[in-house]
Amino acid sequence: MTGSETSPSFRLAYVPGVTPAKWVRIWNERLPDVPLHLLQVSAAEASDVLRDGGADAGLLRLPTDRTDLSAIPLYTETTVVVVPKDHLVAAVDEVSAEDLADEIVLHPLDDTLDWEHPPGRPAIERPATTPDALELVAAGIGLLVVPQSLARLYHRKDLTYRPVTDTPASRVALSWREDRTTDLVDDFIGIVRGRTVNSTRGRRSAAPAEPQRTRTDQGGARRKPAAGKATGRNPRRGSGGPKGGGRRGRPRRQG
Missing domain, CATH: 3.40.190.10 (Periplasmic binding protein-like II)
Incomplete structure (x- = not known):
């Protein structure tokens, strides 16, 4: 190298x-x-x-x-609203954006949701970051709408979250x-994308498998038997019947 x-x-x-x-x-x-x-x-x-x-x-x-x-x-991702645990929203399974119309909803500068019209009433100032906004939620100053993974990432014991419908998704x-x-x-x-290591669409593929043995040596000309192997004939009788017209029947008893 x-x-x-x-x-x-x-x-x-x-x-x-x-x-x-x-x-x-x-x-x-x-x-x-x-x-x-x-x-x-x-x-x-x-x-x-x-x-x-x-x-x-x-x-x-x-x-x-x-x-x-x-x-x-x-x-x-699912969009959720983060609220204090004693907030009314915590008592329901989900809310709509309209349900938040009378609430102060914080809109931090690092918000990743593509809002056309954010729900609720705006705060006097926008928090700089999502963690800053969560501090304000814990202080009872407002609510925060974020992707669910951010609510989990910045989880606090005094806060909870519920899904929000009719809002942008991340x-x-x-x-x-x-x-x-x-x-x-x-x-x-x-x-x-979930491609397997053997996928033909991927650049890296597994080493090619050993080719299977073909049957050309079995389906073409017949293979000669190895030396000393039986060929279907009785080696003691040859190709014909008993030689010399040998007698058949019961053997004679000796006197």
């Missing part, structure tokens, strides 16, 4: 709430010689990290700035630079 050569590795960025553990485990099983490095980034900076070459691919939330980026949507996608679709990026795409 020359001084300019380096061992291959793969850098995967991911935003808060997204859990890449399953895909990382599969990667380590299939490509144990290629280390995968995880890089947690904020939702706001995820696209720029990919565009600037800080990561080979990223798990981010849509919508986002996709200039020069490719993206494959993976799944859609979509998680795998993204990478269009002009940097490397073999390793293609490998990771195959993993998140």
